[in-house]
Amino acid sequence: MKTDTPQVPRGEGLGRTIILTAITAVITAVMFSQGKIPQDPKGAIALILTFLFANTLFFLIIYTGKTDRYRAVYFSTFAVMLIVSFISHMLEARGSMSLSEAKVFQCEVPFCHLVIPMTLVPIALTKTIIFPGSLIGGYASIASMFVLWIGATLALGRGFCSWSCFYGGLDDGFSRVLKRPVIKKINPKWIYLPFAVLLFVALTAAAYLSPTYCIWFCPFKAVTEFNAVTSTEILIQTIIFVSLFIGLVIVLPVLTKRRTQCAFLCPFGAMQSLTNKINVFDVRIDKEKCVKCKRCIQVCPTLSMSEESLEQGRTRITCMKCGKCIDSCPKGAISYHIKGTDIPGKRNTYRLLFLFAAFLFLAIFSSHIIQDGIVRILKLVTTGSMIS
Amino acid sequence: MPKIRSIAGYMWAGAAIIIVLATFFGSGFFSRTLVAASGVKISPLYSGGEVMRSVDHGSYKALIHRPVFDALIGESKEGFVQVNWEPLAGLPPVIEEPVDYNGDGKEDFSIRIDTKTGKATLTRINPLVLSVINTVKLDNGWVVRVQLKKD
Amino acid sequence: MKGFFLGLSNGVTCVAYCTPVLIPYMLGEGKGVAQNFVTLMQFLLGRLAGYLCFAFITWLIGLSIFGGLGSKGLIIGILYIIFSCLMMVYAFFRIDVPCAARSIGYVARKIRVPLLIPVAAGLLSGIALCPPFLLAMTDAAGKGSLSYSLFFFFMFFIGTSVFFIPIPFVGALRRLQALQIVGKMAAGIVGLYYLYTGIMAVIAGAEGI
Incomplete structure (x- = not known):
């Protein structure tokens, strides 16, 4: 027996x-x-x-x-x-912490990976980077961030968002403050919002040759650097990014126990979801072991698990490979997987x-x-x- | 076929670890190679464009950049020309510079900057010259951008 | 570029209305990808004709309504605010928009000349009163220039057409629903942009009075 x-x-x-x-x-x-x-x-x-x-x-x-x-x-x-x-x-x-005009004119603004999606179309069409940073050398140079991004995409794919993004750790941390979520129901359609943001910022950045996400939306300016408020326009920008930081990086992660900034706003994450296709690692569900207790759906910080995922044995494309579903599965039905190999293998x-x-x-x-x-x-x- | 896919998967997974190490060990090399191979530059909208001419004033010099009308495709209707003065230590209290931005031998505008207050006064000669966009003190001098209309 | 973005943000919704007619038509014809492209081109030409007609009407509206107004900026600002709010509601909540493309199926059944079906479908899809279209009309009308209006609607057409490109490869539309949500949300973000533009125009207009 x-x-x-x-x-x-x-x-x-x-x-x-x-x-x-x-x-x-x-x-x-x-x-x-x-x-x-x-x-x-x-x-x-x-x-x-x-x-x-x-x-x-x-x-x-x-x-x-x-x-x-x-x-x-x-x-x-x-x-x-x-x-x-x-x-x-x-x-x-x-x-x-405020960004001086002199640093902008001297092209000495530190570059971060969130700018990358906005630079790609202008690079392709004009061979120029639409950011006042340093190409090589200096603090957080553009070329070094591109090299990191390429390396991370090849090695981890969207896993970058759970294993390397120096911003993601904030909403990840805040999402663990409470034991149980206060807000339990979130419409899964919001996982598409980062793709819409990506589409919008990539195109507006190309049209205006300006990193629109950095200027208007990036919540992490609140903890890094920002423009001094010298006009109504900058005041509005400041209200937007501070609100996004408080809302999506602190309050909503605490209340929902989800990584709301990463799941519902970040255009870089959306881009990584698409480039993740060339990465070899994914998270898979062994349908034979799965008892459909839906624990993974409850705990996934990015709503990347759904009933459809359980049926298909794979996560949504927004999965960040954090491993939370794997840790929480009572039957050990979920695991990291190498594309092309057997499941469970x-x-x-x-x-x-x-x-x-x-x-x-x-x-x-x-x-x-x-x-x-x-x-x-x-x-x-x-x-x-x-x-x- | 499944076996080949499986072997390829394992090889790619092993390569991922090597890629991680190479990314950090070779960051400097890869950065330089990426820039050299792609030929990318900072957009002139930020860098101010290439320096077209330099005017020597003895203790300081004026660097006149090429007019920038760059757009994603073609050129935009409005642009700017950037002028830098450096070094900071050699600058007089008031800078006065006649500028011929299009290189036709005729003065297009004249700019006067009070280096103590940063106040800039533009005297337009060419009707395509519009206004002063920015006057900024840099670590090593002053810079001004003057808005232009396309011909 | 604004016309292009508005078109782009609305394109997926246009695709969602038009593909239920176009795809069965293409499949029913049973021809290859090349022939499907011809059908698509006929359809897109119809759309372009519809949009250019609207560009002309918009210019006339701009001339007759806004032409003699002293506080044009203020009124356009208010229109921006109204239409951008509508667009955000349309983007983030489930509402139906009045689009003539929804009657394509009916019209296609009535038209007997096969060549005209895609053209008529395209023309109909160029007549819509959805929020992105209303915003596009306001933007174009506000400028009071026929060439601007034509160019703006041409860019709107290009933006909406991007999403039609995969249609000849009929099988590639598995993710249409996801694309539709993304497109509508992008429209909502464009709505935010117009809301900001509207508020700024109202502030400037109010100061000017």
Whole structure:
């Protein structure tokens, strides 16, 4: 008689976990330090703390078999540290968070990945970048962000939004504040809004040769940089982005337990949903194991799981590969998957291959920002100021 | 066929890890290569366009950029010309510059900037010259953009 | 470009109304992709003719109504605000819009000349009173120039036509419903843009009085 073996997959054994963590430890040690230990004690402490933080979380992800729980800790820490590091940097360089006209004229505005969808049509037609940033060199140069984006798209696809986006960690973090959602019903049609925003901003940016999303909508200007209010137009822009930040990044994630900014606004995420086609990793549902308890539909932060998904055995194209549905499935029916291979197949191997790519991306991408954030916090504690 | 697809899948998954490492190890190299291979530049709407001529005033110089009428396709009806003065340390209290932006040998406008207050006064000679858009103090000088109409 | 965006934002809805007639017609004809393209071109020519007629009417409206008004900016601003609010309601809530394209099926059954079916369908689809179209009319009428009006509606036509391109590859329309939602939401965002333009025009118009 066939016995009921545990259906929920567990993590790896201790020995295997140690070996796997050792591999990431070597890589992260090299990448975090870039071959040298900082002379400054604060820098050295920051390096060690970042290294321990990263590898402890990786150990826990592998050992416990829970992906999202520990990923979210890392991801949200990255977002918070970016704010600490970025604002300190801006205060040091400019004396304020507001963007000066001089920096715009000197093309020294830091570039972020959210601008990319708006630049593509102008690049194709005019071979120019419609952003006052630095092409190479300087802080957050345009070319380096493009290289990161291409690498992330090839390696993670839309997984970038849950494993690397330094803004996504904010609404991810806020979506975990309450134990239960206050607002439970959300019309799934809103998942199409980012595609409409993408269409609108890509075309208006091309028509006006101006990064319209950055100017009018980007909620993250509230925690990075913004134009000083010098006209009615800038006042309206400020009201819009501050409202979007408070609404979509703080209030709605808390009330709905969903990543509302990522799910219902972000045009970059919409673009990643489309480019995700060239990525090899996805999340699949083993229809034979699935008992249709709909737990995954309840917990998915981006409404990427639906009854139709359960029928078809695959998520919607908006899936960010965060792993929350995988962690929450009581039957272990959901897993990471490599396109072209069997389902369920070697699910542990699929998971490990995805985790190595995703985790290393997150760890390496965030390392200097987290280190700088720790240094700034140590400075604040010891000197009373985060800036030099 | 399923076996081939499966092998290809595993290979692509393994390559993903290598891509991650290459993205960060080779970031500088890939950035330079991307810029060189694509030939992209910052839009002249932001950079001000290429410097067309330089006028030496002894302690400082004026850099007159090409008129920018760039649009997504073709040219727009209105544009601007950018003039920079640098270095900051060599600038007089008041800059006065006659500008021939279209290179026809005739003065098109004259601009006067008080470098203490940033107040700019435009004297239009060519009717295609409209108004001053911005006057901004930079780290290394002053810049002005003057709005133009297309011929 | 505004005409193009309005057209683009409305294009999916146009496709949604027109494909139920066009696709069965193409399938019924049973011809290949090339012949389907010919049919589509006939249809699009009909649409273009419809839009250009409207461009002319819009210009006349602009001349007769707005021409002699001192507070033209204020009135156009108010119209922008009304139509943009309508457009946002249309985009984010389920409402039906008056579009002549909905009667295409009926007209197609009445027309006996096969060549004329796609042309007539196109012409009908060029007559609509949906919010994007009303906004387009306001924008074009406000300028008071025939060439601007014709160009604006031509761009509106181009914008709406983008979504018709896949039709000859009939099978590629599986995601039509999703596209329709995206298109309507894009229309809502364009509505926001016009709302802003309207408010600014009203402020400027009110200051001018």
